[in-house]
Amino acid sequence: MSEQELLRTALVLPPRARRVLCVWAAVPGLVCAPFAFWQSVWAGAVFCAVWAALVALVRARCCSFVAALTADSVTVQAGVAIPVLHRIPRRAVTGVQLLRTPLLWAAGCTVLLVRSPGLQLVLPGIPAAQATALAAVLMEGSV
């Protein structure tokens, strides 16, 4: 994938990446749920309902996630009720980090971390080809 293609394309999380992120969000709840059920069935049920709501929020946030590369910056926007936009100038990028777990590998996705002296952007679960290309483009122009 070339820089021109990246400039034209907004990066969104594919459904498989969203599922992986939801699984990650669900795991701590699954670990803690037996302890909640140990107290009482009702406590366990309430805990599961709250955790399911949290996972749904994560999914909604994943659906709203958009990353975009422009000629001079990289921008990430996410959130439905509380939208947050982060922007780093491309020349300020000091490093990138790619992370692939077995689940992400199976989904064909990668977590990309873009580091700058002030901010750090996390692009969770973007397609591996786009992540690799974006990392290469960002590191080409870095100081």
Add this chain to the structure above:
Amino acid sequence: MNREKHFHPLAALHLLRKTLLVYLLPLVQVLFDRNWDALRAALRQELVLLVFISAVCWAVYYASRWQVDAEGTVHVSWRLGVRLDRALRAEGLAALVLEQPLLYRLTGACRVVLYPVGQTKTITLYLTRQQAAELADVLLPVTDPLWHAPKGGEKLAFTVLGANGLSTLFLWWLAIHQTQSYAPDAQTAALAQLGQLAALAARWLPLGMAWLLVLAGTLFCISLVRSALQAVHYTVWRTDTQLGSRGGFIRRYEMRLRLCQLNYADLRRSPATWALHYCPVFVSAGACRPELPLFVWREGTPLLRELLPEMAQLPPDTRADTTDRSMVFFLPAGIPLALCLLLTAVSRTTLPALTLPLLIPTGVFAALLGAAAVGWHREGVWQQQGQLLLCRQHQFHLHQLCVFHPDTGFTALQSPWAVTVQRANLTLVFPGKEKVTVRSVPLAALDFLEI
């Protein structure tokens, strides 16, 4: 400069200072036993600890070195079993600060704080005065400087000090007067009323409040004396590559900031600066945020243009668009003000003696609310001729910022309410992780962010 050198012996003392808490441990036993034997045993243990830790600190000091190589890279190595080496290239330096408090001056030492570009972790070295000056000249040499010795800082500091001194003297007189009025039977009254806690509080709180105010005023006065002494012999300079300032009467300091690493310049307006037409100008570079201004600018003089030509323009002196603006500005002062007003109203009937003391925090919060109203009308973001200009209110100060660093990150956050009125809180994140937030800005003003 190229050979390895030891630090100043004060470095060992500084390490020793970090272990002060350890000496409290043996005293815990004294709290339980409460006898002289336990105290003597604790003191003996502390002596052993002091000797042992001093020996360790001295060994660390003796084994540790610093060096500047031919390329101007500073190497610092701490050794004691574990070796910790750190290197910093001259080009990777955003700012450096040389400090000489009284003890350091008496022992010929100087504390050098180096601020690397884009990092929050600083490097602190304890060197001799001569070594510190040489190191500063290697890392950030002062070549062909444009010198200024502005007098505004001294005038501003002494005027504020004078006003505060007079008000504190008045408080002293008030507190002594109140104490004298209670003095003849103060102890008797206190002992007689020990059982009646409410009555005692009602009787003594105004007096206590007066002395509390005296204490606050005196401490503030001491802080102002310190600031005024810092402004003595004040010199500021600019070269092609750096900005710098030095001064101080008892505690000497010097700072040098690399021009290409400047984050922003900040003109701080307050009621005092409005009245005196002097305005302190602060600058920040990397993670270096000096508590002292770089210089004090007398409005209308060309000093600002000469020292900071990058600051081609100030934020416009206009009112911001307040249509649908968030009321969050008023909450930090409004909530305590409402509480104080409520307490004052209640105290009128239940504890009339408390009414007067309660009016003091009420007045302070009312003033803060007034300052918040200024922020509500003035806070904003502008981009003019490619330069980002900000105006933000923090407590009593209106900060007018001019952003210099091109590598500044942005975060725009919207609450559900802000989404409906098309506004956002904009946070600028500078290298060194310094953050500046402007609240409830219309999205139309952030078109450069293309939200």
